[in-house]
Amino acid sequence: MVDNNSFRLDGKVALITGASYGIGFAIACAYANMGATIVFNDIKQELVEKGLDSYQKLGIKAHGYVCDVTNEAQVQELIKRITEEVGVIDILVNNAGIIKRIPMLDMTAEEFRQVVDVDLNAPFIVSKAVIPGMIKKGHGKIINICSMMSELGRETVSAYAAAKGGLKMLTRNICSEYGEHNIQCNGIGPGYIATPQTAPLRKRQTDGSRHPFDQFIVAKTPAARWGTTDDLMGPAVFLASEASNFVNGHVLYVDGGILAYIGKQP
Template identity: 40%
Template sequence: MAFELFDLTGARALVTGSSQGIGYALAEGLAAHGASVVLNGRDQAKLEAAAARLKAAGHTVSVAGFDVTDAKAAQAGVAEIEASVGAIDILVNNAGMQFRSPLEDFPADKWELLLATNISSTFYVGQAVARHMIPRGRGKIINIASVQSELARPGIAPYTATKGAVKNLTRGMCADWAKYGLQINAIAPGYFKTPLNQALVDNPEFSSWLEKRTPAGRWGNVEELVGAAIFLSGRASSFVNGHTLYVDGGITTCL
């Protein structure tokens, strides 16, 4: 009986940016707990390869290759899933990118790209999915924030700005949509070994700094985010709303 709080059997989850890294790990974890998953991304070949791996493991998987940074594409993509695959019970807004540069030299086009990918996509897909969830009176939305929602580090100020916005958009979504039976929360990963962070993982100086800075003394592995996603997707979190859950090895305790 206790495990029913974390059982996702019969639920359908859309995970954006899920052909690799954190998004793929979360999709795999949700599927392992009973959910059917819809993978999203812009590279169709990578999406199909990711779906094939999950299907080979016995999971129920669909692919939806729309551009989450385009409002009309997001609306149409979500509508197509709802019509042809089925109702979306869980949304994981994971699509994101990083670009590093001293702030005084930060290119304006990269600023716009970060805004579109990291925060506008969260709004566009979140709104599109919520419009279907609200009439049903239920739904789970999980936005992927970051330790950079709380911290700052040289060279990534625009990324920090977008992830701070994700945290507050999560609160705003809760303020507007909790009354309709939706739970909207965020997961804020610390420093994880992902393709996005590979340059930092491969940098001995940075890795040494991180291990000293993080109470757990190491990088995170993407599989360690799955438990938080399962909790926020299932009945166990039925009265958790507008919350940002930091999964960071304790780094935000040492401000």
């Protein structure tokens, strides 16, 4: 028998990194609607202020902090402050990330390292900081925002694909090491999501036709559309809730079916 309350997040403290806007913001709003207390960070004070204003407009009381998630000392201080000021973290969403679309031969080693630092090292650092509190509390949920590039390669995203592939394996390893402590670590792999950042790729051309990349994505997606941030809310709530207590080390791809589809014959 399914208990609807098993999807509720009442009394839970949820930290969503980089959740001033975009996918992280949408996930945080979904958690707030299910009863969780929302905590987020961003790298600059102005982004934190922008995020706090956006949450307030929706009637959500969020707690925002400035923190560089690639800096282990800053992260340890952040978790200490959150524990003291809000409570022990029950749910962590490693959402903060960057991408650099540069052909591999044109990319410097420093640019490659920067992407890996934000997209892979930071989830390791933040997870490491919250796991002791979860162990002490007897439960915890860690959700890593992976990508279809955790499974696929594509031109110009060598660093991003390498980092997201590594994040998939970090997800499985956290499950392996800490599952016995009632900590579930899973991933969400978004497909192509309609956000302000992708808007230029979906803008109609002067002749009214679709942008070539828009045509490509719609043709490759069995759902025949881009995803929305709303499409990520249900999966994110499920993986944060007691309904997923026996789901561990899994990456849930929310991609409209792209990974299952070879494409139409020309």
